[in-house]
Amino acid sequence: MKELIQKLPKAELHLHIEGTLEPELMFTLAQKNNIALPYQNIEEIKSAYNFTSLQSFLDIYYAGANVLINESDFFDLTWAYLLTCKAQNVVHVEIFFDPQTHTKRGIAFKTVVDGITKALTKAEEELGISSFLIMSFLRHLSEADAFETLEQSLPFKDKIIGVGLDSSEVGHPPSKFERVFEASAKKGYKIVAHAGEEADSSYIWEAINLLHVNRIDHGIRCEEDVKLVDFLIEKQIPLTICPLSNVKLKAVKRMQEHNIVKLLRQGVLVTINSDDPAYFGGYINENYEAVVKSLHVNKEEIKTLAKNSFKASFLSEVKKQFFIETISTY
Numbered sequence: 001m002k003e004l005i006q007k008l009p010k011a012e013l014h015l016h017i018e019g020t021l022e023p024e025l026m027f028t029l030a031q032k033n034n035i036a037l038p039y040q041n042i043e044e045i046k047s048a049y050n051f052t053s054l055q056s057f058l059d060i061y062y063a064g065a066n067v068l069i070n071e072s073d074f075f076d077l078t079w080a081y082l083l084t085c086k087a088q089n090v091v092h093v094e095i096f097f098d099p100q101t102h103t104k105r106g107i108a109f110k111t112v113v114d115g116i117t118k119a120l121t122k123a124e125e126e127l128g129i130s131s132f133l134i135m136s137f138l139r140h141l142s143e144a145d146a147f148e149t150l151e152q153s154l155p156f157k158d159k160i161i162g163v164g165l166d167s168s169e170v171g172h173p174p175s176k177f178e179r180v181f182e183a184s185a186k187k188g189y190k191i192v193a194h195a196g197e198e199a200d201s202s203y204i205w206e207a208i209n210l211l212h213v214n215r216i217d218h219g220i221r222c223e224e225d226v227k228l229v230d231f232l233i234e235k236q237i238p239l240t241i242c243p244l245s246n247v248k249l250k251a252v253k254r255m256q257e258h259n260i261v262k263l264l265r266q267g268v269l270v271t272i273n274s275d276d277p278a279y280f281g282g283y284i285n286e287n288y289e290a291v292v293k294s295l296h297v298n299k300e301e302i303k304t305l306a307k308n309s310f311k312a313s314f315l316s317e318v319k320k321q322f323f324i325e326t327i328s329t330y
C-alpha cells in the first residue's frame with residue numbers, strides 16, 4: 001500500500017503554507033531576521049508541539065509565522081513545501097495563505113504574495129506541479145478587517161483563485177462573514193471555508209447556505225446530522241479532510257475513530273490533506289498511510305481518495321479527467 005500511495009498522482013487541497021514551516025527553517029529565519037523565539041533550539045520547538053485543541057496549536061503557529069519577514073522567506077518556505085510535493089508525487093496544489101497574519105505585523109501584502117507565487121511559478125516550470133493560491137480570512141478578527149483584506153487582494157487578483165475562512169472556529173460562525181464572502185464572490189473569487197472541525201454541524205450548514213462554498217475544509221462533524229450528510233452526498237460538496245491534524249488537535253480521539261472512511265463508503269466526496277504538516281507530523285503520504293494503517297482501506301478506496309482530490313479541485317474538467325483516468329490504470 002505504501003508503494004501505491006507513493007506512486008499515485010495526488011492533489012493537495014487543504015494546506016496552509018504557514019503550516020509548512022519546519023523547525024529548522026523557523027530557527028534559520030529567526031536568526032537571519034533577528035526575531036526572538038521562545039525556544040533555545042530545534043528540539044525545544046518540537047517538544048512544544050503537544051496540542052490540546054485548535055487554539056493551543058494556533059497560538060504556536062502564529063508565533064512561528066513571525067519569523068517570515070522578506071519576500072525570500074516566503075519563497076523559501078513555499079519552495080521547501082513544493083520539493084516535498086515532488087518527492088511525494090503531489091502534482092497539483094491549492095494552497096492557503098493567511099494575509100492578516102502578516103499584514104498585522106507590518107509585512108506588505110505584496111511581499112507575501114510575490115514570495116509565494118515566485119515559488120509556485122518555479123514549481124510549475126521545473127517540477128511540473130500546478131497550483132492555485134487561496135487567501136483565508138482569519139475568523140477571530142472582525143468583518144471590517146476581512147473587507148480590508150479583500151480590498152488589499154484586488155491588485156493581485158490574477159494570482160489568487162479564491163477566498164477561505166480559518167483560525168479559531170468556535171464562536172466565529174460563517175454568518176459573521178456572510179457579507180464579505182458575498183463581496184468576494186462578486187469579484188470572481190471561488191469560495192471555501194473551514195467548518196465543522198471543532199464547531200458543530202450548524203457551521204457547515206452556514207458555510208453552505210450563507211457563504212455558498214464550493215467545498216468545506218474539514219467538515220468532519222457533518223456526521224452529527226443525517227440530513228447534512230445526505231445533502232453533501234447529493235450535491236457532491238467536497239470535504240477536504242486532514243486526518244493527522246484532526247488527531248493532533250484532538251478533534252478526533254484516535255485515528256481508529258476517524259470518520260473519513262465511513263463518509264467515503266457512504267458516498268461523500270472526501271479527500272486527504274495535510275493542513276499544517278510541519279506541526280502535525282506528516283505530509284500528504286503520511287496522512288494516507290495513517291488512514292490505511294488504522295482504518296483498513298483497500299486499494300480501490302485509496303485510488304478513489306486520490307481521484308477525489310482531483311474531482312474536488314479547481315482544475316479544468318479536462319485536467320481532472322486526465323488524472324482520474326491515469327489513476328484508474330494503477
Ligand SMILES: Nc1ncnc2[nH]cnc12
Nearest residue numbers: 016166167168194275276
Ligand atoms: N486546522 C486549522 N483550522 C483552522 N485554522 C487553521 N489555520 C491553520 N490551520 C488551521
Ligand SMILES: [Zn+2]
Nearest residue numbers: 016166217275
Ligand atoms: Zn486548515
